[in-house]
Amino acid sequence: MKRLWNAWIALWDRREPATALALVRILLASVLLIDYLWLAKLGMVHALYAPPPTGFAVADAVVWYGVLIASLACAAIGAATPLACIGVVVATVQLSAAAPDSEAGSDVLARIVFLILALSRCNARWSVDAWVMRRLGRPLSPDVPAWPRYLLLLQLVWVYFSAATNKSSAAWGPHGGFTALATTLLDPQATWLSPNLVVLLYPLTRVATALTMVFELSAPLYMVALWRDWRRVRIAWLALFFAFELGIATTMTIGSFPFVMLALSPVLIQRLNTRAPANRASSPS
Amino acid sequence: MTADDRDVRDGMAADGRDVGAAVATRWPHVRAALIALAIAFALIDGLPLPPPADTPAWERGFVDDVRAVQRVALWPVAWMHPRLRIAQRWALYQAPSDHVWRVWLEARLPDGRWNVVYRTDGADDDGYGAILEHGRVRGPLDIRDTPPEQYALLADWITARVLADMPHVTAARLRMERVQLDTDGAHPSGQFAFVHVRERGVP
Numbered sequence: 001m002k003r004l005w006n007a008w009i010a011l012w013d014r015r016e017p018a019t020a021l022a023l024v025r026i027l028l029a030s031v032l033l034i035d036y037l038w039l040a041k042l043g044m045v046h047a048l049y050a051p052p053p054t055g056f057a058v059a060d061a062v063v064w065y066g067v068l069i070a071s072l073a074c075a076a077i078g079a080a081t082p083l084a085c086i087g088v089v090v091a092t093v094q095l096s097a098a099a100p101d102s103e104a105g106s107d108v109l110a111r112i113v114f115l116i117l118a119l120s121r122c123n124a125r126w127s128v129d130a131w132v133m134r135r136l137g138r139p140l141s142p143d144v145p146a147w148p149r150y151l152l153l154l155q156l157v158w159v160y161f162s163a164a165t166n167k168s169s170a171a172w173g174p175h176g177g178f179t180a181l182a183t184t185l186l187d188p189q190a191t192w193l194s195p196n197l198v199v200l201l202y203p204l205t206r207v208a209t210a211l212t213m214v215f216e217l218s219a220p221l222y223m224v225a226l227w228r229d230w231r232r233v234r235i236a237w238l239a240l241f242f243a244f245e246l247g248i249a250t251t252m253t254i255g256s257f258p259f260v261m262l263a264l265s266p267v268l269i270q271r272l273n274t275r276a277p278a279n280r281a282s283s284p285s
Numbered sequence: 286m287t288a289d290d291r292d293v294r295d296g297m298a299a300d301g302r303d304v305g306a307a308v309a310t311r312w313p314h315v316r317a318a319l320i321a322l323a324i325a326f327a328l329i330d331g332l333p334l335p336p337p338a339d340t341p342a343w344e345r346g347f348v349d350d351v352r353a354v355q356r357v358a359l360w361p362v363a364w365m366h367p368r369l370r371i372a373q374r375w376a377l378y379q380a381p382s383d384h385v386w387r388v389w390l391e392a393r394l395p396d397g398r399w400n401v402v403y404r405t406d407g408a409d410d411d412g413y414g415a416i417l418e419h420g421r422v423r424g425p426l427d428i429r430d431t432p433p434e435q436y437a438l439l440a441d442w443i444t445a446r447v448l449a450d451m452p453h454v455t456a457a458r459l460r461m462e463r464v465q466l467d468t469d470g471a472h473p474s475g476q477f478a479f480v481h482v483r484e485r486g487v488p
Contacts, residue, residue, distance in 0.1 A: 005317075008317050008321065009313050009314055009317040011317075012313070012316055012317045012320050013313045013316075013317075035420075035421075038419070039419070039421065042415055042416060042419060044416060044419065044421075044422065047416075047422075047442060048421060048422065052438060052441060052442065053442075053445065055442060056425065056435055056438035056439040056441065056442040056443075057435075057438070058434070058435065058438070089369065092370075093368070093369060093370050096370045097370070099421070099424075099435065100434060100435070101424035101425040101427070101433040101434055101435040101436075102421040102422070102424040102425070102435075103370075103424065104420065104421075104424070105375060105377055108370065108371055108372065111369060111370065111371050112371050115369075115371075147316065147320065151320065151323075154324065158327065158331065158373065158375070159375045159377075160375075162331050162333065162373065162374060162375040162376075163375045163376070163377040163378070165333040166333045166374065166375065166376040166377075166379055167378070167379055167380070168335065168339070168379055168380045169379065169380035169381060171380070171381060179468070180378065180381050182468065183381040183382070183383060183466050184378060184381045186466040186470060186471045187381075187385045187464075187466065187471075188385070188387050188405045188406035188464065188471060189385060189386075189387065189388070189405050189418075189423065189426070189427070190385075195470035195471045196470065198470070199468070199469060199470050202468060253418060253420070254420060255419070255420020255421060255423075256420060257420075
């Protein structure tokens, strides 16, 4: 038992280059920034986040929209990063309360990711923070604690596995003929594809439904493949991941969801590192 | 201030050990324990239990017991769901329905005829599609069995906007048409529901 516990401690004590965490910070903040700025371009900010008669929100959160944009911009460039990440979480909570039906699963996931990023050293690379610290003669170490990325990795894997185990319709399985994706793609509110094209591609959608279930249910296997360095399994699962998310992004009109998931892909791609911490006496994180 | 306090302030424990080093030594243990706890809470929260209304009768006794245990186990972190609006149960495309609803936004002309301003997968001469098809705006229009909480608010807002944009129309209407989906394609039924009409001059 003690050996197990020591192995558990060692696992969460590893360090690695900050590349993946920095990329996630930049990509996720950028995706959300574009998504929310698009609302301003459409002139929909007050409509979405102000109560009647100005808009259709259940509470006034227009100010929080401004806080969110500023926080996302700071997070993207890595300026006062932990504070910016907390700002994103607080602001999206307020926007979610004001417009609960405008929330997607990706918003909940983004909140969790920014909470973890706030506790990480994702600003050790490609950030204003790193530049400022370098100028002050106290450069940030390029090697950072790996545990935030491991947690994000677990979170992503759990999202897919949980999505598979929560699928309650027979249409996702052989008893329902693997028709779930065809049905989803026929919904005129969810896709830009014409129904005729979907009917034409019907056999392909059944294959895609089966592959979706394989991809989601095998998500925990990806963790094992990373751990054991099974290269072929890793590549196969990553190929399914990109096919799945790019497929959603190109065929469906469901907002930023696939782009949020793609923005998180660096945590999947970076391999596990077995390096122990370089300096035990450095500040805890 | 005691001597011990001064020592701690100066980075030394009363027995002469370096406080910073002691914290750094203990921290990996504390962090590993906190992460284990967080993962355990996440897994318990994410248990794929069916919603109470959708639980088959034969499962109910067992599922209700598990749900009660889950509620007790999550008590220490129960504040997180309403405060941070996060959860670990990911029900994405859980059960695609064989029927959906499409949006009709219409304006009544002075002669009494209703003119379609916007329809899902159809008319959009006045550019309302860019608004109503945006991922964040579409949420209140995503009707399952009952309309979402914000549907009535959105209907009120969009019909007011049509009246403001088109001074010549006498009323605006938002309604939803049921569409049947099967392997032959999407079949509009001609059955409408969730009708919201705003007359000009009526608050």
